[in-house]
Amino acid sequence: MDDLFQQIAHCVEFGKINKVSPYPPDMKGQDGADELTKLALDSGASPGDILTKALVIGMEKIGVKFRENKVFVPQVLMSAKAMSTAMLHLKPFFISGDVKRKGTFIIGTVVGDLHDIGKNLVSMMVEGNGWEVVDLGTDVKAEKFVNSIKEHPGCAVGLSALLTTTMASMEEIVKDLKAAVPETKILIGGAPVTDEFRKRIGADFYSPDPQGAVEYLNQMVA
Numbered sequence: 001m002d003d004l005f006q007q008i009a010h011c012v013e014f015g016k017i018n019k020v021s022p023y024p025p026d027m028k029g030q031d032g033a034d035e036l037t038k039l040a041l042d043s044g045a046s047p048g049d050i051l052t053k054a055l056v057i058g059m060e061k062i063g064v065k066f067r068e069n070k071v072f073v074p075q076v077l078m079s080a081k082a083m084s085t086a087m088l089h090l091k092p093f094f095i096s097g098d099v100k101r102k103g104t105f106i107i108g109t110v111v112g113d114l115h116d117i118g119k120n121l122v123s124m125m126v127e128g129n130g131w132e133v134v135d136l137g138t139d140v141k142a143e144k145f146v147n148s149i150k151e152h153p154g155c156a157v158g159l160s161a162l163l164t165t166t167m168a169s170m171e172e173i174v175k176d177l178k179a180a181v182p183e184t185k186i187l188i189g190g191a192p193v194t195d196e197f198r199k200r201i202g203a204d205f206y207s208p209d210p211q212g213a214v215e216y217l218n219q220m221v222a
């Protein structure tokens with residue numbers, strides 16, 4: 001089974017979705033994350049093991065490569081697509097409660113801001129690492145974050161901002177969240193955001209990339 005897990009991890013790392021997918025060219029015609037995940041389930045592997053010993057490993061590898069600028073956004077999107085295709089086979093087990101997630105991560109781009117590419121990457125990487133992700137989309141007001149946090153006790157929340165103007169919205173939202181749900185950990189990111197800014201506005205964690213968010217969240221539940 002370990003060999004099959006390694007093959008699935010490899011498919012996720014290199015963005016091999018399924019047999020008919022032409023990407024990456026050197027894996028053309030081979031089974032992808034889709035077929036191999038089904039094979040692993042049919043062979044008796046537990047959905048939890050497929051998630052943690054195969055899919056998460058592949059996503060971690062691509063996350064580290066992305067942080068080190070060894071791969072770029074399109075490769076990460078292919079990996080996320082391979083991972084989410086495999087996840088379709090596992091979803092019924094998560095829904096039935098047979099497999100536990102690490103926790104819930106709520107994410108959104110702050111009010112006034114419509115940029116969502118970076119936010120989606122963070123969302124996919126966190127989900128690929130075994131978290132349930134609630135994506136509130138873009139242009140999200142504090143109230144919507146607060147309502148969602150209250151529906152998911154013990155969750156963490158991520159805020160994304162890409163405009164210098166919406167960094168002000170981020171500051172306001174952090175203030176509102178700290179007042180309404182002080183125990184909730186707040187992660188922030190987006191191109192103009194810095195750790196200096198995080199300290200100033202009182203958020204809990206800043207990362208310039210999705211992998212940092214994954215590592216912070218994982219150590220919360222370690």
Ligand code: B12
Pocket residue numbers: 073112113114115116117118119121122158159160161162163164165187188189190191192206207208209210212213
């Ligand atoms: C694509 C884009 C758009 C697209 C957005 C499409 C979409 N669906 O997202 C469109 C065309 C809609 C757009 C619109 C605008 N844009 Co624009 N846009 C960009 C552009 C080119 C790329 C942004 C991007 O996706 N980067 C790639 C992603 C992967 O990077 P990222 O978002 O930074 O995310 C990474 C990290 O920051 C981190 N991260 C992100 N979020 C989070 C959250 C957490 C919790 C964590 C831990 C990490 C994290 O992880 C990600 C992966 O590493 C940038 C320029 C640039 N090169 O950055 C301008 C840019 C951001 N836009 C800009 C502007 C001005 C605008 C507009 C105001 C233009 C206009 N006059 O209408 C509007 C604003 C609309 C609005 N209200 O939001 C300016 C902002 C200037 C500023 N300092 O404020 C930029 C910098 C361009 C420029 N040089 O002038 N834009």
